[in-house]
Amino acid sequence: MTYEFPFTTQPLLELKDEEKLNEARRMKHPHGWSREIRPLHDPGTFISTEVISADPLYLEIGCGHGNYMEKIASEEPEGHFIGVENVHLFAVTAAERVQKAGLSNVLIVNQDANALLQEVFPEESLSKIYIMYPDPWPKNRHEKRRLIKEDTVEYYHSRLKPGGMIDIWTDAPKWVELSSPFLEELPGEMTKEEVSDEISKQRTLFERKAKSKQHPIFHITYTKSG
Ligand SMILES: C[S@@+](CC[C@H](N)C(=O)[O-])C[C@H]1O[C@@H](n2cnc3c(N)ncnc32)[C@H](O)[C@@H]1O
Numbered sequence: 001m002t003y004e005f006p007f008t009t010q011p012l013l014e015l016k017d018e019e020k021l022n023e024a025r026r027m028k029h030p031h032g033w034s035r036e037i038r039p040l041h042d043p044g045t046f047i048s049t050e051v052i053s054a055d056p057l058y059l060e061i062g063c064g065h066g067n068y069m070e071k072i073a074s075e076e077p078e079g080h081f082i083g084v085e086n087v088h089l090f091a092v093t094a095a096e097r098v099q100k101a102g103l104s105n106v107l108i109v110n111q112d113a114n115a116l117l118q119e120v121f122p123e124e125s126l127s128k129i130y131i132m133y134p135d136p137w138p139k140n141r142h143e144k145r146r147l148i149k150e151d152t153v154e155y156y157h158s159r160l161k162p163g164g165m166i167d168i169w170t171d172a173p174k175w176v177e178l179s180s181p182f183l184e185e186l187p188g189e190m191t192k193e194e195v196s197d198e199i200s201k202q203r204t205l206f207e208r209k210a211k212s213k214q215h216p217i218f219h220i221t222y223t224k225s226g
Pocket residue numbers: 061062063064065084085086087090111112113114131132133134135147204205206207
């Protein structure tokens with residue numbers, strides 16, 4: 001089946017696995033359940049040539065419950081947005097949220113973001129990649145779970161259009177220390193600043209948590225040379 005913008009329904013909701021969802025709901029923390037982060041469908045499912053050739057095309061990685069997708073997609077109705085989330089329960093929650101909001105310019109996929117970037121998106125297809133409050137995975141043994149690292153940074157770069165941007169917000173100094181140096185190596189322009197005092201309205205669940213714990217918040221951008 002091929003899907004195209006505009007989406008009148010979220011295809012993920014047709015594929016959702018009730019048994020898996022109920023098991024995840026019974027757990028306190030879905031990350032603890034290793035089956036939960038095994039996506040249900042192949043990386044390319046739902047993402048046709050029409051979808052990846054939409055322009056402008058934006059990707060949010062780790063979209064969680066879809067709060068930020070709802071916000072930015074409703075602010076820019078002529079943009080095309082894909083939210084990727086590897087935890088099935090969260091991805092379904094995000095899909096339900098955007099469907100309920102009546103947004104037809106968003107597609108939510110339940111997949112590993114790096115598999116999606118590497119296997120599905122062609123070079124120079126994305127105008128912007130958003131990453132809101134990524135898991136820092138500070139332990140060495142969890143290094144493979146980090147998003148931006150030595151073996152992935154090149155395809156973050158190549159999938160962006162010239163002038164395209166990666167927009168990252170984090171309250172984890174460890175993320176800044178471990179991941180941002182890879183962006184610094186890329187050709188283009190990078191900015192990195194602490195913006196804790198500038199955020200008044202919380203846009204995502206983790207931004208709200210960060211503010212309530214009075215964590216410092218960092219904003220990192222990378223813009224690919226035009
Ligand atoms: C700390 S939470 C932040 C959620 C949301 N962006 C927010 O700000 O509230 C990180 C999210 O990224 C998701 N995630 C982590 N690694 C991922 C990956 N490789 N692919 C897709 N999603 C991922 C997690 O499941 C989780 O929902």
